[in-house]
Amino acid sequence: MKPMFLPEVEANPKPSFQADTIRMLQAKGEEYPQILHLFAYQPEATAHLTRFTRELMRGAAPLTEGFRELIAARTSAGNHCLF
Amino acid sequence: MAHITLPEGFPGISSLMAYRPETAKPLNELAHALLHLPSTLTPGERELIATYVSSLNDCYYCQNIHGAIAAHHLHGNEKLVLEVKQNYLAAAISDKLKALLAIAGKVWKGGKQVTREDIERARERGASDLEIHDTVLIAAAFCMYNRYVDGLATWQPRNQDFYRSRGAVVGEKGHVNLKREPVAVSDVPENDAAAR
Numbered sequence: 001m002k003p004m005f006l007p008e009v010e011a012n013p014k015p016s017f018q019a020d021t022i023r024m025l026q027a028k029g030e031e032y033p034q035i036l037h038l039f040a041y042q043p044e045a046t047a048h049l050t051r052f053t054r055e056l057m058r059g060a061a062p063l064t065e066g067f068r069e070l071i072a073a074r075t076s077a078g079n080h081c082l083f
Numbered sequence: 084m085a086h087i088t089l090p091e092g093f094p095g096i097s098s099l100m101a102y103r104p105e106t107a108k109p110l111n112e113l114a115h116a117l118l119h120l121p122s123t124l125t126p127g128e129r130e131l132i133a134t135y136v137s138s139l140n141d142c143y144y145c146q147n148i149h150g151a152i153a154a155h156h157l158h159g160n161e162k163l164v165l166e167v168k169q170n171y172l173a174a175a176i177s178d179k180l181k182a183l184l185a186i187a188g189k190v191w192k193g194g195k196q197v198t199r200e201d202i203e204r205a206r207e208r209g210a211s212d213l214e215i216h217d218t219v220l221i222a223a224a225f226c227m228y229n230r231y232v233d234g235l236a237t238w239q240p241r242n243q244d245f246y247r248s249r250g251a252v253v254g255e256k257g258h259v260n261l262k263r264e265p266v267a268v269s270d271v272p273e274n275d276a277a278a279r
Contacts, residue, residue, distance in 0.1 A: 005202045008212035041216060045116040052109035059105055080195065 004034055013040035016047075033083050086236045092265025094240050095144030096232050101263060110228070111258050117221050118152075119257035124214055126254070127156035128180055129221060131167050132187050136222045138168040139191045142229035144239040151250025179208040183218040190222035240266075 004010045013019035018040040025032040039046045057068050076083075089098040100107035118129045130153035137145035150164045157163055166174035171184045182205035189196040197219070205215055232239075245266070253261065 005197070005199060006212040006216055009216055038216075042213075042220075044120070045113060045217075045220065048109040048113035048116060052106060052113065055105050055109065079193065 001031055001034070004037060009041045010034070010037050013037060014043050016040045016043045018043075035083060084236065085238060086234075089235070089237065090265065093238075093263065094245070094266060095148065095237050096228060097263050098237050099231060099235060111261075113224060114228075115258040117217060117224060122214075122217065123211065124183075124217065125156065127153055128176075128183075129217070130156060130254075131164065131176070131180070132184060132218055132221045133225050134164060135167055135171060135184055136187050136191050136225040137229050139188065140226060140229035140233075142233050143241075144232055144237065145225065145229050147239075147243070147246040148250060148253070151246040152254045153250075154247075155251045155254030177208075179205065179210050179214075182208045183210060183214065186215065186218050187222035190219055191226060194219075194223070 013022055013036075016039065018036045022032060022036050022040060039050065057072070058065060061068070063071075085098065087102075090101045093101050100111065118133060119126055122129065130149050134146050134149040134153050137149055146168065150161075150168070154161045154164050163175060167176065167184070171181060174181075176184075182201075186197055186201050186205060189198075189201055202215060205218075210218075
């Protein structure tokens with residue numbers, strides 16, 4: 001995997017489920033999406049994003065979860081964001 | 084006229100927050116953590132980054148409310164806020180903040196526009212990884228907030244006094260636990276309805 005722009009972000013995961021996931025995948029020698037490092041770096045801020053995403057994508061709503069994920073996937077494709 | 088039926092008298096994002104409190108709470112908490120809680124970047128600097136990105140996105144409400152909050156933190160210096168929006172390279176701000184605004188501008192164009200050179204320039208001017216990280220997250224988050232506010236065509240009053248007084252309150256208290264009450268429309272005239 002290529003190093004991230006900010007080595008400090010990559011080197012300093014704080015206790016979080018993202019940090020646990022990184023350690024687990026590193027131990028297996030597997031590649032993993034580096035968004036995990038972003039969420040593990042500053043959980044004081046990014047935990048709110050996780051809660052926001054959970055509410056928006058999994059919360060009670062008239063749109064099905066599948067359809068909501070299709071909207072997210074279509075937008076990410078438009079933004080050329082592979083992950 | 085908003086694209087969907089929203090509670091009346093709430094300007095900009097506050098109408099959306101009142102409409103959908105479940106998603107509003109983490110959005111407010113994110114803004115509070117990014118812009119208000121202690122950081123090596125001052126609240127004024129961080130609000131300037133938010134204001135700059137909102138002006139690039141042409142979001143009237145966001146650039147005016149965050150510009151007013153920035154001015155509140157900058158001892159009422161509205162001229163500096165305007166300079167940052169018009170040509171930040173000539174504004175009386177630090178070289179570090181200029182390098183961070185350059186990164187924010189790249190994030191606005193698209194995440195992949197940010198280059199290693201942009202990052203190195205900010206580092207050379209004294210920016211830490213945490214400051215660069217927060218700049219990118221503020222810029223990305225405001226692209227979301229701006230599109231949310233304009234994508235539903237929320238009511239955005241043109242009266243600058245509204246933004247000044249609201250900006251002072253948010254500047255003091257931050258972005259959570261704010262009392263949100265409808266503003267009487269007659270108190271906040273939409274001076275320039277054609278600009279909507």
